[in-house]
């Protein structure tokens with residue numbers, strides 16, 4: 001793991017392999033470790049960059065207060081600066097899951113000349129409804145008061161398909177440890193940032209990049225229907241539903257997601 005200074009913070013970054021670059025952006029409340037299977041499978045043919053976003057994993061927030069907000073635009077700008085520091089000049093594929101997808105929309109808006117293609121996994125284009133905004137603020141307050149202990153139990157049934165929860169104790173333990181290793185301050189700041197994110201739906205028709213849209217067929221957070229509609233609104237997208245997976249499709253059915261990614265990247269030359 002490298003440590004890379006960007007803006008006013010330091011990011012922990014996995015940087016492995018050679019070839020056309022791919023940048024993986026994790027979801028909430030996780031870290032770049034969620035992409036370990038993709039890092040292993042793709043780095044034989046690609047340079048794979050997997051940061052822990054500011055406030056997550058090995059990239060704790062620096063100088064933050066209880067009311068700090070980490071916006072999706074800030075996270076996108078961090079990634080653009082990370083690419084500059086790593087001297088990655090050629091346009092790349094950005095693959096984001098859920099919150100990583102929210103960051104992808106902002107990255108496209110702010111740094112689209114850096115992109116050659118997109119992979120959107122288990123994410124949404126719509127902004128939060130008012131009740132969801134309220135829940136995020138309540139959860140942020142609780143995180144700062146009680147710590148991260150409650151979060152894994154609250155989120156696992158939403159993140160994983162029922163059969164994963166039942167049959168994959170190793171994956172459940174891995175995800176639990178990843179969630180619990182995060183700091184309340186970083187998670188609370190990102191919750192507030194997600195709550196105020198823009199509605200990306202009006203942008204979709206202009207996202208002309210080749211795009212792969214991937215969703216676990218049991219995803220309860222970003223459903224198959226919602227993601228199929230996103231793919232239909234994008235001018236140049238392919239849609240893949242992943243069997244045996246929920247919201248964490250790249251972990252729950254890693255072989256299939258890796259194969260789809262390699263095929264998609266191969267098509268881009």
Ligand code: MLT
Nearest residue numbers: 027028097098099100221
């Ligand atoms: C994620 O996986 O990143 C979260 O489910 C995103 C969200 O809370 O909207």
